[in-house]
Amino acid sequence: MKRFDSYLEMINRRLTALLPVCTYDAPDVCDAMRYSLDGGGKRIRPVLLLESCRLCGGDWEGALGFACALEMIHTYSLVHDDLPCMDDDDMRRGKPACHIVFGEATAVLAGDALLTQAFAAAANSEAAKKTPARALEAIALLSKCAGAEGMIGGQVVDLQSEGKTIALSRLQTMDSLKTGALMRAACEIGAVLAGADNEKRAALVRYAEALGQAFQIVDDILDVTSDEKTLGKPIGSDAELQKSTYVSLLGLDRAKAAAKDCTAAAIDALNVFGADAAFLRSLAENLMTRTS
Amino acid sequence: MKRFDSYLEMINRRLTALLPVCTYDAPDVCDAMRYSLDGGGKRIRPVLLLESCRLCGGDWEGALGFACALEMIHTYSLVHDDLPCMDDDDMRRGKPACHIVFGEATAVLAGDALLTQAFAAAANSEAAKKTPARALEAIALLSKCAGAEGMIGGQVVDLQSEGKTIALSRLQTMDSLKTGALMRAACEIGAVLAGADNEKRAALVRYAEALGQAFQIVDDILDVTSDEKTLGKPIGSDAELQKSTYVSLLGLDRAKAAAKDCTAAAIDALNVFGADAAFLRSLAENLMTRTS
Numbered sequence: 327m328k329r330f331d332s333y334l335e336m337i338n339r340r341l342t343a344l345l346p347v348c349t350y351d352a353p354d355v356c357d358a359m360r361y362s363l364d365g366g367g368k369r370i371r372p373v374l375l376l377e378s379c380r381l382c383g384g385d386w387e388g389a390l391g392f393a394c395a396l397e398m399i400h401t402y403s404l405v406h407d408d409l410p411c412m413d414d415d416d417m418r419r420g421k422p423a424c425h426i427v428f429g430e431a432t433a434v435l436a437g438d439a440l441l442t443q444a445f446a447a448a449a450n451s452e453a454a455k456k457t458p459a460r461a462l463e464a465i466a467l468l469s470k471c472a473g474a475e476g477m478i479g480g481q482v483v484d485l486q487s488e489g490k491t492i493a494l495s496r497l498q499t500m501d502s503l504k505t506g507a508l509m510r511a512a513c514e515i516g517a518v519l520a521g522a523d524n525e526k527r528a529a530l531v532r533y534a535e536a537l538g539q540a541f542q543i544v545d546d547i548l549d550v551t552s553d554e555k556t557l558g559k560p561i562g563s564d565a566e567l568q569k570s571t572y573v574s575l576l577g578l579d580r581a582k583a584a585a586k587d588c589t590a591a592a593i594d595a596l597n598v599f600g601a602d603a604a605f606l607r608s609l610a611e612n613l614m615t616r617t618s
Numbered sequence: 619m620k621r622f623d624s625y626l627e628m629i630n631r632r633l634t635a636l637l638p639v640c641t642y643d644a645p646d647v648c649d650a651m652r653y654s655l656d657g658g659g660k661r662i663r664p665v666l667l668l669e670s671c672r673l674c675g676g677d678w679e680g681a682l683g684f685a686c687a688l689e690m691i692h693t694y695s696l697v698h699d700d701l702p703c704m705d706d707d708d709m710r711r712g713k714p715a716c717h718i719v720f721g722e723a724t725a726v727l728a729g730d731a732l733l734t735q736a737f738a739a740a741a742n743s744e745a746a747k748k749t750p751a752r753a754l755e756a757i758a759l760l761s762k763c764a765g766a767e768g769m770i771g772g773q774v775v776d777l778q779s780e781g782k783t784i785a786l787s788r789l790q791t792m793d794s795l796k797t798g799a800l801m802r803a804a805c806e807i808g809a810v811l812a813g814a815d816n817e818k819r820a821a822l823v824r825y826a827e828a829l830g831q832a833f834q835i836v837d838d839i840l841d842v843t844s845d846e847k848t849l850g851k852p853i854g855s856d857a858e859l860q861k862s863t864y865v866s867l868l869g870l871d872r873a874k875a876a877a878k879d880c881t882a883a884a885i886d887a888l889n890v891f892g893a894d895a896a897f898l899r900s901l902a903e904n905l906m907t908r909t910s
Contacts, residue, residue: 346765346766346767347767348767348771354774355766355770355771355774359766406726406727406730409726411722411723411726412723412726430703431703431704432774432777434701434704435698435773435774437730438694438698438733439770441733441734442761442765442766442770443761443765445760446758446762449754449755449757450758454754458750458751458753458754461750461754462746462754463741465740465741466741466742468737469735469737469738470738473638473731473734473735473738474647474651474731474734474735475638475639478727478730478731478734479640479647481727482640482646482647482727485723485724485727486646
């Protein structure tokens with residue numbers, strides 16, 4: 327998708343510009359932040375934010391700082407999730423995890439610094455200068471979706487569920503927090519910064535929630551059906567940690583059908599935008615058929 | 619000090635109200651956040667923020683969300699600093715450290731959640747509603763002072779200095795980042811939210827920087843001269859980690875003289891405010907003569 331690539335280039339350029347300048351002679355943490363941000367992420371969340379803003383008639387270029395903030399938060403969460411005391415993963419996106427390259431202490435601090443820097447990126451964005459009240463609403467939303475009531479809450483449920491068989495409803499709660507909350511933040515912040523009406527904002531939230539669920543189901547499927555080289559991390563890690571997944575609870579065929587249903591629901595939520603939502607529709611379809 | 623107690627009560631009440639509501643059945647992280655915030659902190663940073671705002675003629679009650687944000691950030695930094703992969707401290711303020719009570723994974727997440735929640739507290743503050751542009755400037759400042767160019771940078775230098783004798787200038791750099799940055803944030807954010815002129819803002823920054831340095835020197839002195847019960851943590855921990863301190867580099871007498879000089883410099887910086895700065899003057903003197 328041409329528009330995806332154009333978003334991607336702008337996001338990557340701005341992310342580089344937004345990294346802090348460490349003036350003391352201890353570059354480790356800045357290097358670790360850069361290493362983790364450069365790790366070949368799909369940049370789905372910042373793209374969702376920019377496109378949601380554009381779709382609601384907003385100044386999406388002015389929202390670039392918020393898009394980068396979201397990617398920094400997503401990246402910090404991966405750095406901390408991979409720590410020995412958490413999921414203890416050595417590989418991430420085909421490269422050694424941050425704590426393997428820089429050590430555990432630096433990985434904790436690099437994650438902390440990415441999370442902190444995210445809010446600077448948001449507060450210093452053009453959107454913050456032009457529409458300060460909307461920017462403050464968006465910062466509050468960002469914090470809520472990333473915090474104990476959102477993404478971090480999902481990680482807590484995840485850690486508590488290791489080695490246990492959990493009910494499907496609990497798996498859905500966990501994923502809606504762990505993966506869904508930042509997807510939702512992406513689309514809702516885009517709408518908020520654009521000053522969208524409630525109908526459009528609610529439609530984007532519905533889209534994001536269904537998309538987030540589909541995304542997590544496909545993740546679970548790929549952990550079983552992919553290979554290490556394509557996926558960039560060892561496959562079968564869910565089974566090894568005895569984690570309940572959509573595949574372990576539903577079986578592969580029903581998990582695939584559920585991913586399809588969620589993708590359809592996401593696409594369906596976009597009706598209010600008519601033909602202009604073609605990009606978000608394609609994105610949902612592409613995420614369902616992805617291989618990594 | 620009567621005003622200190624009145625600030626303290628408001629800060630503690632608001633901190634409790636600002637903690638997130640964890641709706642899923644995994645209360646650990648919220649409990650760990652509460653445990654760490656309740657840990658008997660002196661609340662110096664939020665008090666500095668409120669008083670700086672009042673001194674510059676601002677609506678200090680409207681700044682309460684920012685004051686709590688600062689205390690959450692300070693608290694998260696202690697939780698992460700105590701982790702086994704960092705300073706590996708088992709005790710904090712006379713109580714078992716967060717990771718001892720809740721485990722390492724929950725301590726990482728509770729720290730992350732406190733840092734995240736801090737920005738929600740700032741973005742949802744009354745100051746943000748009434749003066750959004752100032753609030754955004756204050757959020758950017760908060761992020762800069764807490765991040766890789768500020769407090770986190772100081773922790774990096776600290777970790778790299780363990781077991782080494784470092785020069786006094788490097789110790790000063792480290793402390794001005796690790797302790798000074800948040801003190802500075804407190805006073806400068808108070809000024810920014812009040813819409814203070816440059817002279818007053820610069821005076822408060824000078825005060826905060828000198829106060830932060832005095833504070834750290836006294837910390838180093840107490841680690842040698844206090845006892846475990848009064849201090850709330852084992853004494854001699856700096857020597858055990860072979861950390862360079864003001865005492866190890868200057869000797870006890872010269873360290874005491876340096877603390878006195880810094881306190882005098884802090885008080886001197888307040889001249890522009892005249893008699894109205896009595897509270898901040900007393901605070902500087904009390905911090906110099908503290909025993910814990």
